[in-house]
Amino acid sequence: MKLKGYRNVVKLTLIAMLTASVAAGCSQSNEKPGATAANNSQSTSDKPIEISWMVPQLTEENAYGQKLIEEKFTVKIKPYLIAYADYPQKQQITLGGGEIPDVMLVLDPVSLQKYASQGLLAEVPVDTIAENMPKYKEALDKDAPQGWYYSLSDGKNYGVTTFYPSGRFNAKAEWRTDLLAKAGIDKIPATIDEMTAAFEALKKIGVYGLSSGAPGNAWFALFKQIFPAYGTVPPQWMLKADVVVNGAIQPEAKEALTQLADWYQKGYIDPDFITGKEYREKFIAGKLAYYDYGGVLDLDETNESSMISLAKKTNPDAKIEFAPLPTGSGGQGDWAWGAAGNIIAFGKQLDKDPEKMKKVMEILEATTMSEEGFLELSLGKQGEHWDYKDAGQKQAGGIKLLAPHDNLDKRYGMGLGDGASFNPFTRQFAAEVADKWNPIIVEQSKQYNMPKVDLFGKPDVLPSAGKYWADLLKLKDETFMSIISGAKPVSYFDTFVKLWNEQGGEQLAKEANELYKQVNNK
Numbered sequence: 015m016k017l018k019g020y021r022n023v024v025k026l027t028l029i030a031m032l033t034a035s036v037a038a039g040c041s042q043s044n045e046k047p048g049a050t051a052a053n054n055s056q057s058t059s060d061k062p063i064e065i066s067w068m069v070p071q072l073t074e075e076n077a078y079g080q081k082l083i084e085e086k087f088t089v090k091i092k093p094y095l096i097a098y099a100d101y102p103q104k105q106q107i108t109l110g111g112g113e114i115p116d117v118m119l120v121l122d123p124v125s126l127q128k129y130a131s132q133g134l135l136a137e138v139p140v141d142t143i144a145e146n147m148p149k150y151k152e153a154l155d156k157d158a159p160q161g162w163y164y165s166l167s168d169g170k171n172y173g174v175t176t177f178y179p180s181g182r183f184n185a186k187a188e189w190r191t192d193l194l195a196k197a198g199i200d201k202i203p204a205t206i207d208e209m210t211a212a213f214e215a216l217k218k219i220g221v222y223g224l225s226s227g228a229p230g231n232a233w234f235a236l237f238k239q240i241f242p243a244y245g246t247v248p249p250q251w252m253l254k255a256d257v258v259v260n261g262a263i264q265p266e267a268k269e270a271l272t273q274l275a276d277w278y279q280k281g282y283i284d285p286d287f288i289t290g291k292e293y294r295e296k297f298i299a300g301k302l303a304y305y306d307y308g309g310v311l312d313l314d315e316t317n318e319s320s321m322i323s324l325a326k327k328t329n330p331d332a333k334i335e336f337a338p339l340p341t342g343s344g345g346q347g348d349w350a351w352g353a354a355g356n357i358i359a360f361g362k363q364l365d366k367d368p369e370k371m372k373k374v375m376e377i378l379e380a381t382t383m384s385e386e387g388f389l390e391l392s393l394g395k396q397g398e399h400w401d402y403k404d405a406g407q408k409q410a411g412g413i414k415l416l417a418p419h420d421n422l423d424k425r426y427g428m429g430l431g432d433g434a435s436f437n438p439f440t441r442q443f444a445a446e447v448a449d450k451w452n453p454i455i456v457e458q459s460k461q462y463n464m465p466k467v468d469l470f471g472k473p474d475v476l477p478s479a480g481k482y483w484a485d486l487l488k489l490k491d492e493t494f495m496s497i498i499s500g501a502k503p504v505s506y507f508d509t510f511v512k513l514w515n516e517q518g519g520e521q522l523a524k525e526a527n528e529l530y531k532q533v534n535n536k
Contacts, residue, residue: 060088062084062088062089062090063088063089063090063369063370063373064089064090064091064092065089065090065091065092065116065117065370065373065374066091066092066093066094066115066116066117066361067091067092067093067094067115067116067117067118067439068093068094068096068105068108068115068117068118068119069093069094069096069117069118069119069438069439069441070096070097070098070100070101070119070438071096071097071098071423071426071427071438072093072094072095072096072426072427072429072438072439073095073096073097073426073427074095074427074428074429075095077093077427077428077429078394078428078429078430079391079428079429079430079437079438079439080093080429080439082390082391082429083377083381083391083439086390087373087376087377087380089373089377094108094115101119101121102121102125105118105120109129109132109134114134114361114362114363115361116360116361116363116364116370116374117358117359117360117361117374118358118359118360118361119176119356119357119358119359119441120173120356120357120358120359121356121357122164122356122472122474123163123164123165123166123357123472123474123475123479124474124479124480124483124484126164126165126167126172126173126357126359127167127168127479127480128480129172129359130167130168130170130172131167131168131480133362134361134362135172135173135359135360135361135362136172136359136360136361136362136363136364136365136371137170137171137172137365138165138171138172138173138174138359138360138371139171140162140171142371142372142375143171143174143375146372146375146376146379147174147375147378147379148379149379149383149444150174150378150379150382150383150444153177153383153444153445153446154175154177154354157177157179157353157444157445158175158177158178158181158352158353158354158355159354160352160354160470160471160472161175161176161353161354161355161471162175163470163471163472163475164354164356164357164471164472164475165357165359166475172357172359173357173358173359173360174357174358174375174378175354175355175356175357175358176354176355176356176357176358176440176441176442177353177354177355177382177435177441177442177443177444177445178351178352178353178354178355178356178435178442179353179435179442179443179444179445179448179449180309180434180435180459181350181351181352181353181354181355181465181467182350182352182353182445182459182465183350183459183460183463183465184339184347184348184349184350184462184463184464184465184466185238185239185306185307185308185309185348185349186308186309186310186312186336186461186462187239187304187305187306187308187336187337187338187339187340187348187462188297188304188305188306188308188312188321188334188335188336188337189202189203189303189304189305189334189335189337190297190300190302190303190304190305190325190332190333190334191333191334191335192300192329192331192332192333193216193219193221193300193303194212194215194216194303195333196219197212197215197216197218197219197221197303198215199211199212199215199216202335202337202338203337203340204337204338204340204341205340205341205342206240206243206273206340206341206342206343209223209304209340210277210282212303213277213280213282213303214280214282216282216303217280217281217282221300221301221302221303222281222282222283222284222296222301222302222303223277223282223283223302223303223304224237224277224282224283224284224287224302224303224304224305224306225283225284225286225287225290225293225296225302226238226287226290226293226306227287227289227290227291227293227307233249233487233490233491234249234349235290235307235349236248236491236494236495237270237274237287237306237498238306238348238349239306239339239340239347239348240270240273240274240340240342241261241266241267241270242339242344242345242346242347242348242349242464242466243270243339243340243341243342243343243344243345243346243347244266244267244269244270244273244342244343244344245264245266245343245344245345246261246262246264246266246267246270246344247261247347247349247466247468248260248261248262248267248490248494249261249262249473249486249487249490250349250466250467250468250469250473251468251469251470251473251526252468252469253469253530257527258469258523258526258527258529258530259523260473260514260519260522260523260526262486262490262514263510263511263514263515263519266344267507268504268507269343269344270342271494271497271498271504271507272504273342274497274498275497275498275499275500275504278498278499278500279500283498284296284301284302285499287495287498288495288499293305293307294307294321297321297325298321298324298325298328299325299328300325300328300329300332306348308321308336310455310458310459311432311434311455312334313334313335313336316403316414317414317415317420318417318420319420319421319422321334322334336461336462337462338462339462339464346464347464347465347466348464348465348466349465349466350465350466350467351467351471351472352465352467352468352471353445354471355441355442356441358374358378358440358441360374377439377440378440381437381439381440381443382440382442382443382444382447383443383444383447384447385447385450385451387440387443387447388443388447388448388451391429391430391431391437391439391440392430392431392432392433392434392435392436392437392443392448392451393413393430393431393433393451394419394425394430397416398416398419399415399416399419399425399430400413400414400415400416400419400433401413401414401416402414409450409451409452409453410453410454411454412454413433413451413452415433426438433451433452434448434452434455435448435452469526469530470526470529476522476525476526476529477525478518478521478522478525479522481518482517482518482519482521482522483518483522485517485518486514486517486518486519486522489510489513489514489517490510490514493506493507493510
């Protein structure tokens with residue numbers, strides 16, 4: 015699966031959506047984004063524009079980041095204070111009750127399609143984006159063209175897809191190498207067979223080999239570095255002999271499930287993998303030896319909240335190291351999203367309030383595309399929220415978050431980012447901005463990087479995804495967990511394939527192949 019395909023996809027999309035706006039989208043402004051934003055803010059009205067803004071992770075009243083945006087852009091923000099884990103449900107309840115925010119983060123394409131079909135969202139013509147966010151649009155076209163599909167519903171555009179620079183990289187495989195040493199393993203396992211031997215040794219000292227999970231045990235996260243070792247990535251769309259197929263129902267998935275079921279039966283897998291409960295905490299505490307959802311910040315001992323710092327509080331001899339993604343009969347790799355993220359959508363009422371929509375676009379352009387925006391919304395105040403690790407080298411030497419503002423949940427709650435590429439309000443900065451301030455992180459992220467990205471970016475972009483995708487994900491998760499835990503035999507996989515196709519998988523595969531053929535003129 016190659017990003018070249020995304021560019022072909024977007025080529026087709028832009029023909030249908032943009033027409034004359036292409037030229038506008040390529041234009042550049044000679045003014046600094048921050049200065050432009052400030053001038054525009056003062057020229058409209060002295061009275062702040064009120065904007066109701068729904069994003070997850072912002073949890074404090076009158077948060078630092080909120081006040082910064084309000085003062086800089088002459089707006090008054092009415093935020094929804096929602097924790098990340100509660101966000102999808104609370105968003106649906108809010109919209110279902112007839113309350114529609116002016117601005118809202120929509121997490122996935124299938125949700126956007128549902129909200130658009132219910133008449134809850136304002137259409138956002140791409141030429142409007144090109145006119146008001148020229149640098150943003152140019153960066154999206156260049157770095158994350160598949161993102162145009164995320165905001166598309168029934169041939170119309172309904173939002174601005176966010177950047178996700180870290181999606182260029184897969185998560186890191188991490189081993190508690192102090193536990194490996196304790197079990198008599200002196201080499202970091204690099205293959206499925208070596209992992210099996212290590213798990214057996216770890217079992218003898220009372221340590222589980224692995225579990226699986228992510229926030230909420232997300233559907234994409236189930237042993238997401240094991241399946242690619244067998245040559246498939248459930249439930250991504252992938253090419254096989256020039257035909258688009260879904261990774262969840264391939265024979266290679268059955269091979270991976272056979273291995274995982276064997277590991278579980280032998281006691282190598284934590285039984286809590288089904289819920290993902292305390293996955294990270296167990297790794298920190300030394301109850302698990304392998305972690306498949308790591309990142310480069312985990313090994314930062316200057317941050318008291320990092321994985322290694324917390325592990326050392328439990329055991330001063332704790333040691334965590336990155337490792338190659340495990341190699342199996344089908345190669346190696348790990349799930350990655352690509353460089354497009356979520357969607358910032360606008361409530362239907364903004365159809366009649368274009369000035370408010372333009373004001374939000376102004377904020378997005380000025381913050382995500384400028385160094386000034388990164389400093390203000392991701393880092394905060396130097397000396398209070400962050401500082402250079404080496405004043406002489408500045409960002410080339412790395413950035414450190416300062417206590418008590420080094421706790422990420424606390425930072426997100428107050429409307430600040432993680433110092434890498436994220437902030438709660440506008441979500442992600444363009445790669446060209448974030449990379450400049452995180453050269454060490456970018457370089458470290460390239461280590462052991464073998465991302466596997468869905469053929470279409472996200473697997474739920476197809477027209478019938480709203481009808482079938484949620485039920486198919488539930489079927490996949492329940493089946494895979496049942497097979498791994500031994501509740502169902504591996505042979506049940508064949509029944510699962512039949513059910514998948516009957517319950518909408520066959521229709522989605524048809525749509526996926528039609529889209530692929532259109533894009534590639536086949």
